[in-house]
Amino acid sequence: MSSETHSLKTSQLNAIHRMLSLNDTTKTPTVSSDGVYNYNDAPAGTSYNQWKILIYDAPCRSIISPLLSVSQLRSRGVTLHLLISTDREAIPDVPAVYFVEPTRANLQIIASDCSKRLYSKVHINFVSKLDRSLMEEFGKLMVQNGCLDMIASLHDQYLDFVCMEQCLFSLSNKKDSYAMINGSGVTDHAMEQYMNDIAYGLLSVMGTMGSVPIIRCARNGAPEMVARKLNQLIAEHPSSSHGYHGSKPLLVILDRNMDLITPIQHSSTYQALIDDLLTHNANRVEFTMNPEGGRRAQLKKFDLDADLDPFYSKHKFQPFPEAIEANGTELQDVTSREMAIRSKTGGESDPPSGDPNAKKQLEMHTSILQAVMNEVAARDVPQFFELEAALASGQYKNDSAKAKAEVLSLVTDPSKGNVEDKIRLLIVFCLATTVPGSDITMVSEKMAESLESKGLSVNEKQGGKNSSSGGHGTLTKEDRGKLDKGLKAVAYLKNLRSMQMIPSLSDAVGDDYVSKGGTSSDLLSSFMSRATNQASGLLAKATEKVSSMLGKIVKHHSTRVVENLCEMKPNTEDDEYLYLDPKIKGDVDVKLLRNMTRAPYREVITFVIGGGCYSEYQNLQMIANERRNVTYGSTELVSPCEFLGQLGKLS
Structure with a gap:
């Protein structure tokens, strides 16, 4: 079988097909190497294509949407697909498949549907594990309503992630993850629960792949919290796997704070x-x-x-x-x-x-x-891309005055870019150089003065989702709001920089x-x-x-880290990063492994806590080859302007 046949997306599709077959495992669709399913080889009237209604909540809809089209759902017998929160009419001669998060609100709605006997039977599928206390509460509610006989099956599916491509995924329902994790008003309890949720999401990923990974991460901080929780969950939940096939992939858990340039800078692909x-x-x-x-x-x-x-x-x-x-x-x-x-x-x-x-x-x-x-x-996106790439790759390392002059020239030119383009360049300048904070403040002020006094001329050209809409000599209310949030983002990063809480220039530069x-x-x-x-x-x-x-x-930071870990290079992250094996109690001393033969990793999963982006996903594929498959995931996938918006919430 090709590597794609064992990919995360194909495995998730298989699990969803089983769910839509009312968890009947006697008949599954055939899958070609490119992920195309054959829906026409099942006998009519079987659970494989029996008429049914699919009821999901918003997070589970986001899981199914990139995987199955309306016509593909219909070929599996799904005649209607409805949100659980909407008013639904009774269709008493058709079974219903519920695919929802295990929340108290969803359980109450399901119990209400069953008491009204809206459908012939219900097949309940929770995207993640149903907590025991909620399960007991749900059972009592069903007994009180006299509708326990309505439940045909109940399953924890461990599918709490969204697959966009064979090697690309994010967790579901983790919006604004960077702002959540790095915000000053987050309580210890809320942070603990958030780390638990991320660990359970990764448990879903590993269970769906049918793999028990070697877990590597930097010590301290969110990656270690998640890694230790996940390590324990895998050891405690062997039944979460949809079909363990014996592979031992490398799972690398990274912190977004280790590279804030990649998700904000302009791209070229x-x-x-x-x-x-x-x-x-x-x-x-x-x-x-x-x-x-x-x-x-x-x-x-x-x-x-x-x-x-x-x-x-x-x-x-x-x-x-x-x-x-x-x-x-x-x-x-x-x-x-x-x-x-x-x-x-x-x-x-x-x-x-x-x-x-x-x-x-x-x-x-x-x-x-x-x-x-x-x-x-x-x-004029190429100008921003070119200057940001030069800054990030260290070309101005020995000439900070020239860097400041070129950044200042571009961010004060009213004919170049929009507000967010300029802010993003300023952030790269802040993160990728060692200029004093006073220089960053000066460039920020000059940029703001230029925007306020001259407005933007880009609005007169073809515009899209990020384009300005004001006229010469004016700044619209929308652009003013973007400028204010952008300056707050710069202030936040400048503060991190002064406290040495982000990597130095040398860490941001690769070959x-x-x-x-x-x-x-x-x-x-x-x-x-x-x-x-x-x-x-x-x-x-x-x-x-x-x-x-x-x-x-x-090569971006994540690419170099993963490559060093895959190739087990000494005096790199391989010596410094935590090494956890769910099958071994306690931490593993990597230096002791130097005297042992370690097989090269054929499957690698890179996961970024705090948000990922397409440019980072693409860059990681540089180290993928015929012998190594690299899957990329994150708490959420964010565009540069979305990530900029999160930074602006943290000042």
Whole structure:
């Protein structure tokens, strides 16, 4: 079997299919190596495709949405899918599958539904473990209502996480996790419960994968709290596994505070730019297209599935200019093949050979690329990306005066970027340099003065979710609010910096890697040459704006940590990080393992407490190869502006 067959997403899909089969394990769908399910091989009338109603709460809906479309649910016999909090009519001849969090409110609603006998039977599935006290309370309630006979089955599913792709997940219902963990008003009890929730979420991940991991994390702080709780939970809950297959992956638990640059800086790759510049959530992207000629703007909505969309799978991690070029080339090839076939058939509209959806998918990506390009051009995103990358990679380490001058020039230019673009650059400047705090304060004040006195001109260009909407010489109420929150975020980080509570510049700098084996200048020259040969089209229009997005790729902090742990390099994190094995009581002394043979890790799960991002996920795939599969997870996936908003709450 391929590594994808054992992936977290495929395993979660298998568990949900069992749940929708009323937990009948005698018939499961067949799965191809690319994760495509065959729904048509079950006898009619079996539990596999028996008519049923699916009732879920909002967190469980977020789990199912990226995995199963409406048509796929219908093929499994789900005729209706409804939120548990809504008013629902009785359908007494059909069973209901409940998929909810084990909360007192949900249990009361289920008991009420059963007492009204809305459905023929109920199959109750809790996304995580039902606490014993709540289970006893629920049992008493069902007996009092005289409806205990309504329950056909009850299961703890251990599925409390959201899978966006084969190697990408987040925990469910953990919004604003960085602000929650780092906020000053959080009580010890609330923090303890939050760490418990994260540990249970990771227990769901490991149970679904059917794996007992080696757990590594930095000592002290949230990662160690979660690691120790998880270690104990795995030892106490062997039944939580959906099918242990004997593998022993490496689970690395990291703290967001160890790298605050990655989630805030601008990116250069296709998928990360979609998440940054457009409205993107649960694999759905939305944006407004403003066509020329005075026609009305159109709201576009597309579902992106990297596991089923060949173009997206191949190019999501590539620099944006290369994705543009690939889209034009592939669309031209498909169109040429289509025209050749039609010429042979006398112009009849027979579908071309191959995938009939290929052209439709490529045209969808043309629209998305155009929307991203509009934002990139309107806000001069490449300039912010280029300067931030230079700061983060230490290019100004010995010339802080030049760094300050270039940052000041860009954040006070009214024609460049919007409020959040400028704040994000200022934050990278704060985190990636050793300039005195007074310099950061000065740049902040100059930026604010510039915004207040000149307003923003970017609003006159094509705008998206982060664009300004004011005019020259004015700052809208919305932008003023963003500026105030942004300055609070800068003040918070400046305070952490002064107390040495964030890593130094040397910790943020890694080795440079050049994509596709060429030098940055070679790549740029090659791209420019190809682009100038196209007299029209998006690639030709993009050349001037996005060419600086080609070049070197730098390993982020998480990538270097995970690589050191995988390769067991001495005098690195392998010596310093805690080593926990749920099958061994107590901590393991890593230095004693030096004299033992340790097999290389084939499966690696990297989990970030406090929020993750697409650029970090993408960067970690640098160390994945045919012998190592790297899965990335976090308490939540946040866009740069969402993370900026959380920082602004902490001043």
